[in-house]
Amino acid sequence: MAYEALKTELEQRLAAMxxxxxSIKADVTQEHSGDSAEQAQERENDEVVDAIGNETRLSLHDIQVALDKLADGTYGLCESCGSDIGEGRLKAIPEATRCVSCADA
Structure with a gap:
């Protein structure tokens, strides 16, 4: 299977992430308001932004791992059983590291 289209998609997703x-880092570093009621709301917002940032960092890591596997020739192989992950699964989740059987287990 040729992975050029998936590589391009992964690179685009990496850039977007x-x-x-x-943008998240810029939001987090903004100064808070002087009003205590607004500060409380801003702190709640900071927690949400922080959670989104953590999810984004995890996605960045997963995408980078997939790109590294493309570079070293191990992309598309299940890390659990060593079988092919499958074209359909990789098209749906290009950063997948396990075949459907191992992912369900």
Whole structure:
């Protein structure tokens, strides 16, 4: 299976996630309001933004691992059993590291 289209998609997703993370970092570093009621709301918002940032960092890691596997020739192989992950699964989840059988187990 040729992975060029998936590689391009992964690279585009990586760039989008990096941009998203930069935006999140900019939001987190903004100063808070002087009003205590607004500060409480801003702190709640900070928690949500922080959670989104953590999810974004995890996605960045998964995408980078997939790109590294493409580079070293191990992309598309299940890390659990060593079988092919399957074209359909990789098209749906390009950063998948396990075949359907192992992912369900």
């Amino acid at each position: 990096q941009k998203r993370l930069a």
